[in-house]
Amino acid sequence: MSVFMLTLYVLIWPVIVAGTLFVIAKAFFKELRQAKREGRTII
Numbered sequence: 277m278s279v280f281m282l283t284l285y286v287l288i289w290p291v292i293v294a295g296t297l298f299v300i301a302k303a304f305f306k307e308l309r310q311a312k313r314e315g316r317t318i319i
Contacts, residue, residue: 311318 308318
């Protein structure tokens with residue numbers, strides 16, 4: 277495996293994790309806003 281491919285493989289994981297965290301956080305805050313609008317708790 278070339279050094280470039282190994283570097284790319286190692287550096288892609290933080291991008292995948294950051295993207296997943298962004299999607300989860302976005303959905304959470306959407307649900308939080310909706311719950312506040314309806315006057316209920318999110319839990």
